[in-house]
Amino acid sequence: MTTSDTDKNPVPRSSRKPVLTHTSPKRLLNPASGFLSGYTHTLNPYVGCAFSCSYCYVREMPVAKFRGAPWGGWVDIKAETAAQLGRELERAGRKAPVTVFMSSSTDPYQPAEYEARVTRSWLEAMADSDALQFVMVQTRSPLVTRDLDVLQRLGSRVRVSMTIETDLDAMRKLFSPAAPPIAARLNALRQLAEAGIQTQAAVSPLLPCSGEFAARLAATGVQRVALDDYFRGDGSLGRRTERLGIRELYVRHGLEAWYDREALDRVRAELEAQFGADLVRVSQEGFLP
Ligand code: SF4
Numbered sequence: 693m694t695t696s697d698t699d700k701n702p703v704p705r706s707s708r709k710p711v712l713t714h715t716s717p718k719r720l721l722n723p724a725s726g727f728l729s730g731y732t733h734t735l736n737p738y739v740g741c742a743f744s745c746s747y748c749y750v751r752e753m754p755v756a757k758f759r760g761a762p763w764g765g766w767v768d769i770k771a772e773t774a775a776q777l778g779r780e781l782e783r784a785g786r787k788a789p790v791t792v793f794m795s796s797s798t799d800p801y802q803p804a805e806y807e808a809r810v811t812r813s814w815l816e817a818m819a820d821s822d823a824l825q826f827v828m829v830q831t832r833s834p835l836v837t838r839d840l841d842v843l844q845r846l847g848s849r850v851r852v853s854m855t856i857e858t859d860l861d862a863m864r865k866l867f868s869p870a871a872p873p874i875a876a877r878l879n880a881l882r883q884l885a886e887a888g889i890q891t892q893a894a895v896s897p898l899l900p901c902s903g904e905f906a907a908r909l910a911a912t913g914v915q916r917v918a919l920d921d922y923f924r925g926d927g928s929l930g931r932r933t934e935r936l937g938i939r940e941l942y943v944r945h946g947l948e949a950w951y952d953r954e955a956l957d958r959v960r961a962e963l964e965a966q967f968g969a970d971l972v973r974v975s976q977e978g979f980l981p
Pocket of ligand 1: 741742743744745747748749750797798799832868
């Protein structure tokens with residue numbers, strides 16, 4: 693990336709703390725649509741995300757573009773909202789069973805969750821609700837293992853989808869340096885699987901990886917894999933990713949062969965050899981309940 697690209701697309705150092713603000717939104721459950729139309733609703737316990745991945749498509753959405761501050765530098769916390777969520781679930785459940793994707797535009801287990809515990813309180817509200825049919829918890833943080841007890845209460849109504857885009861921590865440091873190390877995520881998946889929680893590895897977006905990646909995922913005991921890339925999964929056939937200047941990052945590090953639709957096909961074959969074709973789901977299908 694050039695200097696101007698870096699300014700446009702900042703990746704804060706992990707030592708830089710985001711500005712935290714408590715908010716009281718009128719509505720927590722949002723109707724799901726588009727890529728997530730397999731669900732009735734989405735839930736985002738935070739607005740903003742301290743993990744600040746370079747390729748994050750939310751950077752290109754109005755919530756980030758018009759904030760007037762760099763993505764990753766601020767996080768709004770929907771604190772003290774568990775009772776409100778319980779009421780919203782009850783209301784929504786009168787129409788149809790509620791299926792939730794948490795979260796679509798933030799990470800529900802980003803660092804603010806250590807103290808704020810909004811995600812935990814929402815999982816508790818969902819565990820207590822007869823209206824909740826299913827929730828997919830999408831995260832890249834091992835902090836999710838703190839809430840094993842609540843996840844176990846949810847039982848077959850929950851699946852944890854852990855983002856693991858590569859097995860090479862050097863790639864994690866290049867593309868999302870503020871996100872948790874790959875080894876810690878693999879270990880979290882193993883703990884979840886051993887605790888009987890339904891699991892998925894979200895290789896999304898696929899980053900340059902080693903030939904051992906599929907075997908390393910399989911060794912965790914994870915049940916299935918969702919595989920996606922910029923060209924299928926960024927909501928605009930790769931155009932958002934182009935605008936973010938991610939191609940230059942690949943070029944600068946000699947990784948152009950991975951900025952290509954065919955990279956997914958190569959890794960898909962390796963994953964299917966480990967898991968079987970039925971358990972490797974590509975793009976939108978991978979994120980269905
Ligand atoms: S963890 Fe997800 S929401 Fe957060 S910056 Fe990364 S891609 Fe975006």
